[in-house]
Amino acid sequence: MSLSPFHLAIPVYDLNAARHFYGHVFGLPEGRSSDHWVDFDFYGHQLVIHEHPKTPGQQDAHTNAVDGHNVPVPHFGIVLEWDQWESLGERLKAHDIEFVIEPYVRFKGEVGEQGTMFLFDPCGNALEFKAFKDMSQLFAK
Structure with a gap:
């Protein structure tokens, strides 16, 4: 089975903490970034963390x-x-x-x-x- 890479952008209200989590804890390679977003190689897929105020779903799962x-x-x-x-x-x-x-x-x-x-x-x-x-x-x- 051949899969195309997916792209997923998620909100994070603490860009530095999320960058550490995905980059250091998971060991995901970092791609492009700016002051407000970071790309990661998520097992061959593109995961982007975007700085964004806390959402209701992040507060109350x-x-x-x-x-x-x-x-x-x-x-x-x-x-x-x-x-x-x-x-x-x-x-x-x-x-x-x-x-x-x-x-x-x-x-x-x-x-x-x-x-x-x-x-x-x-x-x-x-x-x-x-x-x-x-x-x-x-x-x-």
Whole structure:
């Protein structure tokens, strides 16, 4: 499967904290930037953090129940290879990141079984990182 890179621009009310989080904690390579925005190579996709006043969604996260956990909505993230997902979880733990949902296997033994973890960036944007041992399960019903 060949994918085109996506472009996602998100609001951050503390550009320096968000730049440190995505660049240092995640280790994402930085691209172009200005005094008000920064591009990152988000696993081959373009993630841009834009300085913006705090939004209601960043202040008061809504959640929906999924597999017995409260999943923050909205959220974004990426599907990684299993080894990458495990390594990222360890990297985030080493940086003492507080998880909304600790890394675990969701839908264990069911269609769509996947590793997942949820966290917030320093500006309240919710992120999910997931992986499938069997990538054919990505869109399975």
